[in-house]
Amino acid sequence: MHNPLLDMTGLPPFPSILPEHVEPALDATLEHCRARIAALTAADRVPTWEGFVEPLEEVDDALNRMWSPVGHLNGVCNSEALRNAYNACLPKLSAYATEVGQNAALFRGYQAVAAQEHLSGPQRKLVDNALRDFHLSGVDLPADKQARYKDINQELSALTSKYAENLLDATNAWSKTLADEARLAGLPESARALARQTAEQCGESGWMLTLDFPSYQPVMTYADDRALRRELYEAYGTRASDQGPHAGRWDNxxxxxxxxxxxxxxxxxxxxxxxxxxxxxxxxxxxxxxxxxxxxxxxxxxxxxxxxxxxxxxxxxxxxxxxxxxxxxxxxxxxxxxxxxxxxVGQEELRPYFPIDRVLPGMFGVAERLFGIRITEVPGLETWHPEVRFFEIRDAAGTLRGQFYLDPFARQNKRGGAWMDVCTNRLHLVSCDQIPVAYLVCNFSPPVAGRPSLLTHDEVITLFHEFGHGLHHMLTQVDYPAVAGINGVPWDAVELPSQFMENWCWERESLDLISGHVDTGEPLPDDLYGRMRAARNFxxxxxxxxxxxxxxxxxxxxxxxxxxxxxxxxxxxxxxxxxxxxxxxxxxxxxxxxxxxxxxxxxxxxxYSYKWAEVLSADAFSLFEERGVFDPVAGAGFREQILEQGGSAEAMDLYVAFRGRPPTVDALLRHAGIAG
Ligand SMILES: [Zn+2]
The missing domain is CATH 1.10.1370.10 (Neurolysin, domain 3)
Incomplete structure (x- = not known):
């Protein structure tokens, strides 16, 4: 049987990937990876960057190239068969990860490379990260402690999943059916329809409220019935505990x-x-x-x-x-x-000003002006769904820097939310030259009855956010996947580019690029803009x-x-x-x-990482407030010091190189209207 997942040169051949390809492809790929690692650690010459680390980067890359389209399809085109194949692979992947993390011969190999003096900055960072991660996997512990380490990890993973199960069971166990719609007074139509549909699905008449967020949140925000709000508040706030309507039942x-x-x-x-x-x-x-x-x-x-x-x-x-x-x-x-x-001012009022056909080229225009790049659509590519579009990014010299898929609309069998994920990493070695490819996935309302999809302002922000992650991944100039793009970037810094890009959803100059009334093309009126800005800090x-x-x-x-x-x-x-x-x-x-x-x-x-990264993104944007929101020098600085560097140096060093000083909390407090 020809298996397209084992023939991954170039872009993944999405239309020909079938669930039955998944497990055999993973087995074969892991076998290949294990064999390569065994050969590299068995060699009796001193490990070097070129002879040891680079081949290991290729090993990781082979696994990523095979697995990335599978994980992606599981998120955007889910089916029973694919989900089963995917789930069957998860234990194999985690066993492999543990095995690599505790491979003492690999660890010694990286130690030997670390002892060599000629490494470049990114090479040194990659090796340091690897040694740190080996250490955190317990590779250098004595045998008895290593055994204890494994036991603890196993027990922790059972306990954390028990915690999540208890919470899920407790959430699902509670519901309240109302016979009288009058008790839903104040709730928007969408929330009532959901309550009605939930009741129907359970074979009941009336309106059913649950502790799922789409049901809980509108009640707390809109329900005029104070006793009803209190009842849901208590049920929600005591889930999986010794209190509330199910006290002691799923107690965490x-x-x-x-x-x-x-x-x-x-x-x-x-x-x-x-x-x-x-x-x-x-x-x-x-x-x-x-x-x-x-x-x-x-x-x-x-x-x-x-x-x-x-x-x-x-x-x-x-x-x-x-x-x-x-x-x-x-x-x-x-x-x-x-x-x-x-x-x-409500989200619905802003929607007509943000048709996706206006927002998307506008957002690309913002990135082009800021970072000196050019983004163009490549039509006609076969993907996983006809709504998916494909784009490429070139720099000022015309060099192809990255490509991305955009899957914008909600549909059946697609996971909710929005995210950026890695399709392929930048890998630039003597033996190969691979450019980074990203998936940008959103769940906007699809176009209806010949009218384009209209985004809320929150959705525009989401799009800029994920695009920021995408630029971090795609504009990287680091040659080794482990520290290229978003890889190797610390958790408390990885939201910097994404939250940074959100700022251009709030500036008059950039809003003029991304907004235009769906019928008249009229830009966002000043009065509406003023109210939107004012409400931002409510x-x-x-x-x-x-x-x-x-x-x-x-x-x-x-x-x-x-x-x-x-x-x-x-x-x-x-x-x-x-x-x-x-x-x-x-x-x-x-x-x-x-x-x-x-x-x-x-x-x-x-x-704390959420706030930490917000401080960075607000402080980074303050440079553009000082110099102009499209200042090309500031834009080039952000591209060169942050986006292109990925995880190849300490996050603080990169930040200081861009901003000329360490971050301060002032800009965040000022943007939030709290100080300054
Ligand atoms: Zn994010």
Missing amino acids: TQTMERILALRHELAQLLGFANYAERSLATKMAKDPAQVVAFLEDLARHSVTRARGELAELTEFARAEHGVEALEPWDLAYYGEKLRQHRYQ QSAMQMVRQLELALFDFRMHLEYDPARGGRIYQILDQVRDQVAVMKPPAFHRFAHGFSHIFAGGYAAGY
Whole structure:
């Protein structure tokens, strides 16, 4: 049988990739990778950059080229058969990753290369990263500790998935069916239709509310029925805990304690004092003290302002709606009322000004002016769906720098959300020259009845965000995949280019490029623009302190863990709230029991990364505020020092090279309307 996944030169042949190709292709590719690694580590000559590291980069690249289209199709063209094939491959991939991470011969090979003096900057960074990652995989531990390391990891992965299962089961277990539509007063039509459809799917009449976000969030934001909001607030805020309607049923309490204990033990096994230190080993932030000081500094600037915003909201609710005391389940509801009252601007009103056929060339125009590149569509390419478009990027000299697929619209069997993913990496060696290719995937409303797809302003921001990730991947000039593009970029810095690009969705000059009324072509009117800008910072200090609360809680919980005292989870959360929160939830509330970013996702002692990267992107943009939003020198600087460099140097060094100084929080606070 011819297997297209084993013949991956050039772009993936999407139309001919079938589910039955997946597993055999992965087996064959892993066999090839293992054989290459065995041969490279068995050779009896001293490992060198050219003879050892470069071939290993090609090994990784072969696996990526084969697997990337499979993972991608699983996201954008899911089917039962493909999902089964994909899931069957996951354990094989993770076993391979563990095996490589703990391969002592490979580790010694990189050590030998590291000892050589002639390495370039990017080469040195790649080798340093590799040694760090081997160390973090426990490769250099004595045998007994290595065994313990494996046990801990296995138990942790079982515990984190147990945590997620409990949360999912608890979320799914709760629902409320309403016989009378009057109780949904205030909810927009889309939320009512969803409630109706959910009831029908369960064979019930009436309207069914659940704790899934698309159901929960509109109730909290729009439902006039205060008792209903309170009921959902309690059900949501006590999921998988010892409180609420399902108290004790899927209780994560013990699981959380055990996760914290094991993370701490794991960190100490690797020579760190605590898990916060372990987390920072791969991040841009230097040490725990820097992270805590960073968060507390932002808090100092925002808390007073946030309290003022709450006081405003309280006064509005009292004066306009006769509410004497605001409760936590009132915040989103009256917040929305106040926002409408003050700015009268909604996402729907902006939609006609952002037809996708205007936004897309406008966005390319922004990137062309900023970075001196040219983006053109390449028609006629066979992809995975007729709506998918394909583009190429050339630099000022006409050199092809990257290519990307754009899959813009929502459809059946396509995962929700928006993302950029790597199709192929830049790989530039004597033996091969491969350019980077990206997938940009969004879920915008498709065109209906001959009218183009109209984006909300939030969707325009999403598009710029993912395009920013894409530019980081595609404009890289680093030759080795492990540190090219977004690879090897620390977690707390990787959102810099994406959030940076979002800024051009808010400037008059760039909005003139990306907006135009779908019927008249008229640019966004000044009055609407003014209201949109003003609404941007609505309750921004309250949002800021909420994020700081989560980040400080996550970080301190891992930093201050003490086996003798246990996790002290809610004790620490209370302390953090005393410091930064504007309103404390009631005693029954169990936020941590549903904080899956930390207990089931990859954000443990890393939630601060969101704010960290925001500081970088705001501070980077402030250079354009000083010099002009299309200043070509600033644009070239960002391209050369950030986008082209990828993970080939320390993130802080790259940033300083671009900005001429380390980042400060001033621009973020100013953009959020909090200071300056
Ligand atoms: Zn992102």
